[in-house]
Amino acid sequence: MRVAIIGSTGQLGQDLMWVFGEEAIGFTHQDLDVTDGVGVASAMHSLRPDWVINTAAFHRVDDCEINPTLAFAVNALGAFNVSRAASSVGAGVVFFSTDYVFGGQDRERDHPYEEGDYPQPLNVYGVSKAAGEQLVMQANARHVVVRSAGLYGTSTSRKGWTFPELMLNKARTDGLVRVVTDQVLSPTFTADLAQKTRELVERDATGVFHLTNAGECSWFEFAQGVFDLAGVEVEIEPIETGEAQRRAHRPSYSALTTVRAEEVRVSPLRSWKEALGAYLQAKGLG
Numbered sequence: 001m002r003v004a005i006i007g008s009t010g011q012l013g014q015d016l017m018w019v020f021g022e023e024a025i026g027f028t029h030q031d032l033d034v035t036d037g038v039g040v041a042s043a044m045h046s047l048r049p050d051w052v053i054n055t056a057a058f059h060r061v062d063d064c065e066i067n068p069t070l071a072f073a074v075n076a077l078g079a080f081n082v083s084r085a086a087s088s089v090g091a092g093v094v095f096f097s098t099d100y101v102f103g104g105q106d107r108e109r110d111h112p113y114e115e116g117d118y119p120q121p122l123n124v125y126g127v128s129k130a131a132g133e134q135l136v137m138q139a140n141a142r143h144v145v146v147r148s149a150g151l152y153g154t155s156t157s158r159k160g161w162t163f164p165e166l167m168l169n170k171a172r173t174d175g176l177v178r179v180v181t182d183q184v185l186s187p188t189f190t191a192d193l194a195q196k197t198r199e200l201v202e203r204d205a206t207g208v209f210h211l212t213n214a215g216e217c218s219w220f221e222f223a224q225g226v227f228d229l230a231g232v233e234v235e236i237e238p239i240e241t242g243e244a245q246r247r248a249h250r251p252s253y254s255a256l257t258t259v260r261a262e263e264v265r266v267s268p269l270r271s272w273k274e275a276l277g278a279y280l281q282a283k284g285l286g
């Protein structure tokens with residue numbers, strides 16, 4: 001099997017490169033820009049992969065509000081370019097989407113979203129990803145859309161930090177962290193996500209799949225988990241979203257669960273706390 005991985009130096013991209021090993025051919029942003037439809041088609045025609053895994057995204061949620069043109073160019077049209085190019089060489093495509101496609105319909109929601117739930121995003125990033133999902137599915141019958149959330153990985157991403165690293169750094173420098181209690185999600189370790197993505201590809205799966213570490217927590221509880229597992233004592237101040245003064249609206253509840261993974265014999269991911277412990281150990285922080 002030959003697998004093209006687009007965005008191969010990102011935090012998920014690097015774990016996918018590791019999980020697919022010698023089967024993987026990586027494309028960095030410099031090698032290939034998904035907004036260049038001709039370039040993407042030409043690269044796929046030269047390579048003739050069996051699968052194309054697209055991790056490329058413009059996902060700085062607040063910046064997407066300021067630059068919706070770029071958000072749609074990368075997350076929607078870019079995703080379409082990749083899906084169509086894969087289809088034209090008979091390859092399957094994997095597209096990563098987000099829990100932020102949800103949140104708009106039910107502010108009182110308190111149970112996880114399943115694959116069949118209707119997306120209704122609250123912000124430009126979510127809308128661009130929901131559009132990307134539709135375009136990917138329309139352009140290639142062999143599609144896998146993976147919705148995940150709150151990603152953190154051991155590789156160094158250009159983002160520079162993961163949420164657990166940010167918390168530990170702040171604790172060290174400020175001795176105090178302020179974290180929101182009113183946004184609940186299912187944070188996910190990219191090593192686990194990459195492994196399960198490989199399983200979906202091996203099963204020749206088709207459709208939408210939710211792949212997150214099991215369970216849910218608020219960002220406050222996530223931070224608390226980091227400090228507990230890392231053995232760091234720090235004052236954590238609970239705050240509400242309004243106090244954080246962010247440009248984009250964010251869902252107050254966007255935990256995901258899967259009913260579809262089991263249908264293709266892919267077992268659920270371990271709990272978010274177990275995965276966080278494994279991440280901290282791998283980074284030498286736990």
Ligand SMILES: NC(=O)c1ccc[n+]([C@@H]2O[C@H](COP(=O)([O-])OP(=O)(O)OC[C@H]3O[C@@H](n4cnc5c(N)ncnc54)[C@H](OP(=O)(O)O)[C@@H]3O)[C@@H](O)[C@H]2O)c1
Nearest residue numbers: 007009010011012029033034056057096148149150151158
């Ligand atoms: N991060 C999260 O919490 C989260 C949550 C849910 C879903 N997701 C989705 O999961 C996927 C992977 O996220 P991640 O956290 O691994 O992101 P990441 O670390 O930022 O990696 C994204 C990769 O894509 C590259 N890229 C950006 N724009 C590109 C373009 N126009 N053409 C080609 N490559 C481009 C980036 O390169 P440069 O850095 O060099 O630009 C980077 O290597 C994304 O689709 C994201 O939307 C992420």
